[in-house]
Amino acid sequence: MTTSITRHLLGAAAVTAIATTSLADEVTLASGITGSRIEDFKAIVKPWEASTGHTVTLVPMPASSTDQFGQYRLWLAAGNSDIDLYQTDVIWAPQLAEQLVDLSEVAGELMQSHFPSIVQSQTVGDKLVALPLYTDAPALYYRSDLLEKHGASVPETWEELTQTAQKIQDAERAAGNDDLWGFVWQGNAYEGLTCNALEWVKSFGGGQIVEPNGDISINNDKAIAALDFVATWPGTISPEGVLAYKEEEARGVWQTGNAVFMRNWPYAYGLGNSEDSAVKGKFAVTTLPTGGDHDTSAATLGGWNIAVSKYSENQDIAISLAMYLAGPEAQKIRSLTGSRLPTIMSLYEDADIAKEVPIIPQWKQVFLEAVPRPSAPTKGAYNEVSSKFWSAVHNTLSGDGTAAENLELLELELSDLKGSGW
Template sequence: MKQWIGAALGAALMASGAQMAQAEDLAFASYTNGASAAFLNRELANFAKQSGHTVKLITMPSSSSEQFAQYRLWLAAGNQDVDVYNTDVVWAPQLAEQFIDLTEAMKDRTAEIFPSIVASQTVNGKLVAMPYMTDAPAFYYRKDLLEKYGKPVPKTWDEMTKTAAEIQAGERKAGAKDMWGFVFQGAAYEGLTCDALEWIASSGGGHIVETDGTISINNEKAAAALDRAHGWVGTISPPGVLAYQEEESRGVWQTGNSVFMRNWPYAYTLGNGGDSAVKGKFDVAPLPAGAEGEAGASTLGGWNMAVPKYSKKQKAAIELVRYLSSDEVQKRRAIELSNMPVLEKLYDDKDIAAALPFMPAWKPIFQNAVPRPSATTKVKYNEVSSRFWTAVHSTLSGNGTGAENLEKLEIELTELQGGSW
């Protein structure tokens, strides 16, 4: 009997040891802020309970440009310490060779995702990153102030400029000395590429580089759009906007010191937080158009998860990707963080609509969002974007007109193209 008990106990210990041996310690590289960090840590803890795999979060800088630079260094070195990378929507063509193909592992999921989003992460027929959160910016407006001054939600950039200036002047006269009309992302980084692409595309100025490879940026409509934005700096936008990224813009807005803001959906929930000065006082709408009758443009954003080919724990890493992209996690992420899911069906979800009334209206925006020219320019996209935002920032700063800077940019991009992308 004792021998049987001993044998059974030994077998149990061996089985337990085998299970423990299967558990992996994973590393996930991602940017998180306060609210998203708490959410992600809870989900990683849930994943650990379900799978036995623990996950260490490697916190990345907020700037997507800085993230990309670090990722490229790690991947070029064949770094085995990161098992899952959180990747921007535009990086797929540039980093495709460094990531494993997720097509087979995710085929049951991708059929329910917006086709354009799946396409953005597919390179040469391979799904190199799994979408789990998409993005398209909104036009945030103070509904209380519009009502106070009897103004409608602006439909064009010119109308926005006029309304912002009038309300800003009225509020300052009433004692709100720190009030501004409009805040956006004006720092020289990838975020400015997104903002400026919207100004230009909504004004009929093209998409920097077109899908056929044509460099289209040097045109009168694009130049006029940039000159109009330059006119905002120091008038309806603070001079410091030239250094603003998303969080700096949100900081001004959430303290009640701006009439309008261009920002991503994450700012919606934070703006309605208990410590927000604008809680219950704002709403969102599609971004303005360049002219009456034209359509606004929202840059397609979003984040994905990729497994590097250098990871020694690819099976467990795929489990993590499947968990974080699941219906349940996407739904919780939407409700708690106002992050936009990539699953079309969740835009018809009653719980999400109750928590975020604006979200169902964003479904057609994602179906028709404006992509950055990463698919066309491929591995050269990062340099294209850098040259573009530099030209835009120079214009916003008053260092040359839109026409002058875009003429220089066209020359630079033609040299970079070298005959083909």
């Protein structure tokens, strides 16, 4: 693999005309940290460092994408040249485009191997502002051993999940397993709750908050029914503290063997099967349930990308690293070490990935049918739209107003924000 990596890097270097002898040999990359990402990152960039002689310093960011975005905007607004590259969420491209390097010319050929829709999500006007690293779509993790033990089927609806989670939780606690919970997820007031709640609402047939044509749709009976239903979980099948959970808190409960079900992203699969995991070999994954007699599942489209700051003083080296990180060798390493879903189409047929991380080829259809957050129709206002949405949801789940009251207020706030148009 080293030979192919070197060949790829030499090509990228030629295209970007890197003068390695005259430029600084260190670049910095800001990225959120979850799971084993620091160790995985070292493994991913090692071949690039060996081939170029440059080094990469990872600048750890909070796990919360909301907190990351806030810090990124502060740095970019200040013209910070200390950060050369940013790992960016799939929804941030329109909001950060003006402060990122256009990579369309240098990465045009490489992007032909990626899923076109994902490349398009990082294109603003005629600028390619970030290169895809991996895509994401959540799934339902379930304890196959506990379902078998208690004669339960894998749930297909949220109603079935609730009943099964309660049944197994009660039975296990009666047998002395007092720490077991039925279902853990991400309930904190941040972008992760927008993702969870969009799935509940959409799977109940309640729309996408703001529709692709820009219409505000969130205040409807099916969305209200979805949130009213979920509000019964904290304190019953989910700990009350779930309203402070992000991805890692949910994974922590799950991986210590203290949950029957978990909603989470693909990264938790490999960690769940690590040698020190209490659930190694005891779980499987499936698509997220449907609800309210609706027959379509919904999984929020996620994914992360790599962007080069226009304030970087090492742009050529940073572009070389971005090209490598978005290329086939780095994407394959990332899939094998972190169970991340590649954005390069051919890697879903890769024998090594299929053997070591079998969920990846299985997950292809999940993310191809995933539901995007309404960042495209709301444009630069998306961050505020999401904040208002997750706040309304969190209030509902916390008992601070009913779903009907909170969604009516949310509709008014979004209408004011929209004005005459997004």
